[in-house]
Amino acid sequence: MTATADTLRATTPPGPGGRPGGRAVTVRVGPVSARFRWRSVVVPVVALAVVVLLAAVGLGRGDYPIGTVDVLRTLVGAGTDAHRFVVLELRAPRTLVGVLVGLALGTAGALFQTFARNPLASPDVLGITQGASVGAVAAIVLGGGGSAGALLDGLGVPLAALLGALVWGALLFVLAWRSGLDGFRLVLVGIALWTTGTALTDWLLTRAEIYDAAAAYVWITGSLNARTWDQATQLAVALAVLLPLALAAGRVLGVLQFGDDTARGLGVRLARAQAAVVVVAVLLVAAAVAAAGPIAFVALVVPQIAVRLTGGSRPPLLASGLLGAALVTAADLLTRTVLPEALPVGILTAAVGAPYLLWLLVRGRRTPA
Amino acid sequence: MTTSTSEAPVHEPPPAPAVRLAAEDLRLAYDDRVVVDGLDLALTDGSFTAIVGPNGCGKSTLLRALGRLLRPAAGRVLLDGRSIARTPTREVARVLGLLPQTPVAPAGLTVADLVARGRHPHQSWLQQWSREDEAVVAEALAWTDMADLADRPVDELSGGQRQRAWISMALAQETDLLLLDEPTTYLDLSHQIDVLELVARLHAERGRTVVVVLHDLNLAARYAQRLVAMRDGVLVASGTPHEVLTERLLAEVFDLEARVVPDPVAGTPLVVPVRRLPRRGQDSERPSRQ
Numbered sequence: 001m002t003a004t005a006d007t008l009r010a011t012t013p014p015g016p017g018g019r020p021g022g023r024a025v026t027v028r029v030g031p032v033s034a035r036f037r038w039r040s041v042v043v044p045v046v047a048l049a050v051v052v053l054l055a056a057v058g059l060g061r062g063d064y065p066i067g068t069v070d071v072l073r074t075l076v077g078a079g080t081d082a083h084r085f086v087v088l089e090l091r092a093p094r095t096l097v098g099v100l101v102g103l104a105l106g107t108a109g110a111l112f113q114t115f116a117r118n119p120l121a122s123p124d125v126l127g128i129t130q131g132a133s134v135g136a137v138a139a140i141v142l143g144g145g146g147s148a149g150a151l152l153d154g155l156g157v158p159l160a161a162l163l164g165a166l167v168w169g170a171l172l173f174v175l176a177w178r179s180g181l182d183g184f185r186l187v188l189v190g191i192a193l194w195t196t197g198t199a200l201t202d203w204l205l206t207r208a209e210i211y212d213a214a215a216a217y218v219w220i221t222g223s224l225n226a227r228t229w230d231q232a233t234q235l236a237v238a239l240a241v242l243l244p245l246a247l248a249a250g251r252v253l254g255v256l257q258f259g260d261d262t263a264r265g266l267g268v269r270l271a272r273a274q275a276a277v278v279v280v281a282v283l284l285v286a287a288a289v290a291a292a293g294p295i296a297f298v299a300l301v302v303p304q305i306a307v308r309l310t311g312g313s314r315p316p317l318l319a320s321g322l323l324g325a326a327l328v329t330a331a332d333l334l335t336r337t338v339l340p341e342a343l344p345v346g347i348l349t350a351a352v353g354a355p356y357l358l359w360l361l362v363r364g365r366r367t368p369a
Numbered sequence: 370m371t372t373s374t375s376e377a378p379v380h381e382p383p384p385a386p387a388v389r390l391a392a393e394d395l396r397l398a399y400d401d402r403v404v405v406d407g408l409d410l411a412l413t414d415g416s417f418t419a420i421v422g423p424n425g426c427g428k429s430t431l432l433r434a435l436g437r438l439l440r441p442a443a444g445r446v447l448l449d450g451r452s453i454a455r456t457p458t459r460e461v462a463r464v465l466g467l468l469p470q471t472p473v474a475p476a477g478l479t480v481a482d483l484v485a486r487g488r489h490p491h492q493s494w495l496q497q498w499s500r501e502d503e504a505v506v507a508e509a510l511a512w513t514d515m516a517d518l519a520d521r522p523v524d525e526l527s528g529g530q531r532q533r534a535w536i537s538m539a540l541a542q543e544t545d546l547l548l549l550d551e552p553t554t555y556l557d558l559s560h561q562i563d564v565l566e567l568v569a570r571l572h573a574e575r576g577r578t579v580v581v582v583l584h585d586l587n588l589a590a591r592y593a594q595r596l597v598a599m600r601d602g603v604l605v606a607s608g609t610p611h612e613v614l615t616e617r618l619l620a621e622v623f624d625l626e627a628r629v630v631p632d633p634v635a636g637t638p639l640v641v642p643v644r645r646l647p648r649r650g651q652d653s654e655r656p657s658r659q
Binding site: 031034117248254257266267268307313 | 476482542
């Protein structure tokens with residue numbers, strides 16, 4: 001942020017933005033102006049530092065251990081050839097996919113929860129990840145046999161998952177739309193779709209060969225094993241488009257939170273704004289799930305953690321994304337170091353995220369959605 | 370409470386004030402159920418109008434249509450002579466502000482942030498917090514006497530304080546017109562007066578054109594210059610409180626036998642109910658949507 005001393009200043013209470021978000025900073029450069037809370041700047045910066053550190057530690061772990069300092073040196077282009085090969089070719093895709101998936105899921109969760117004014121509104125609960133599971137499990141189980149199988153085989157598991165997520169997302173949108181989107185209705189329709197997806201997945205699993213079923217089960221849990229640069233690049237491209245759109249939606253989200261009449265009274269084109277928010281969120285989830293499977297709890301828990309860390313009245317988008325990245329990276333690191341190698345990362349995100357949320361709920365008295 | 374507004378005379382409007390907001394042959398319906406039919410209304414610049422009527426008469430529905438929240442089934446609403454449905458909603462939001470009945474603020478939102486959101490129609494992607502925004506919000510907080518509560522979460526305020534906060538936000542929106550849907554609901558009498566005094570000051574001191582839906586006829590008569598009485602979706606009477614609040618009209622519109630005496634404080638009509646009259650027409654108990 002380029003700001004000179006007189007354009008960057010802190011407002012002290014009782015000016016706008018005192019408690020409970022910390023002091024506010026106003027930035028004005030020419031015609032551009034914006035206002036932040038200190039904590040909504042500090043939390044993402046710290047989260048980013050944590051992500052880099054965890055990723056560096058993670059990149060050093062494996063059959064050929066490399067020190068964290070050497071990893072960082074390699075990342076900025078100063079490492080040995082051997083280090084470069086191990087870090088950049090073998091391990092970086094996995095780590096990068098983890099970071100990007102966390103970023104996408106955290107941001108999508110914040111979009112959904114703010115929009116629906118409901119902390120339960122996450123892609124896990126709204127059935128989008130179950131849609132992806134249906135696609136992926138169908139590809140794994142039916143792949144190879146019959147014409148449908150051949151088609152699914154041709155798609156491959158990630159594309160089938162992407163397709164499943166998009167189909168379920170579209171169903172959610174169409175079924176919940178009634179000349180506008182109501183958050184409560186969105187959650188109810190989502191829960192129905194979630195159940196449908198789970199039933200379909202279970203049905204496919206009962207038909208599956210045992211080897212396929214095991215593979216499908218690992219996918220359903222969400223795993224970062226054996227990611228490639230191709231997957232990392234595709235996900236990075238998707239996020240390069242979607243994240244700016246999500247952040248651009250942030251301004252209107254603050255008003256959408258008020259309820260339909262107030263939002264429209266403030267000049268928001270309601271149907272268009274709602275559609276934009278939900279479509280961006282569904283696409284973020286679809287991209288993330290296609291890359292790593294439905295890593296549980298990130299989109300549900302992280303925005304709630306983020307809003308408690310930053311203060312304010314709604315889950316912050318950037319902080320939610322970066323904390324999501326930190327959670328997934330940390331979970332991945334733990335599964336590969338402390339815990340048995342084969343454990344999928346999704347188990348740990350749930351195991352770490354859920355108790356932390358409980359602790360926050362017990363400790364805090366407010367429950368912002 | 371014998372303060373400012375009580376002395377405010379029911380002044381005659383200056384010669385031919387412009388019509389700011391008008392309804393033309395308006396028909397409003399929820400799905401197939403027609404709530405308002407064939408309604409014409411013109412609200413002039415600087416006027417203070419209260420819409421009154423029994424539950425379910427369509428007064429809140431009318432207000433929603435005037436605020437472009439409800440698309441008319443037939444007829445149209447004109448804002449400054451231009452169809453409100455064809456005017457970009459953001460442009461409307463810079464001229465017309467509205468306060469829904471019992472609006473909900475997200476948990477944890479501070480009063481200052483609530484009021485700041487009133488600037489939304491004046492802001493853009495690049496310009497999210499201009500000096501003007503800051504000045505207007507600070508002024509709105511001070512003017513509504515909310516500056517001391519600026520950093521308190523809205524959901525921790527009392528009902529009366531909360532309504533002040535919302536009015537402060539409407540003030541920060543800087544619109545010439547302000548529509549309020551039963552702003553005194555759930556408030557005790559002294560807070561009802563407090564809120565209506567604030568609205569009256571918005572009208573008198575800030576020159577706002579005010580339309581308010583009110584249940585309390587005596588308060589409506591006290592504060593508004595003009596009453597619009599509705600029954601079953603039809604505009605029955607419109608005029609000064611003295612013209613509208615007659616014993617005959619109370620019987621016709623509210624099925625109420627009542628005496629109308631001069632308000633000993635303001636001189637406006639004061640309704641003293643006697644008893645409820647037998648229901649007139651079978652659909653006077655139609656379900657309310659307010």
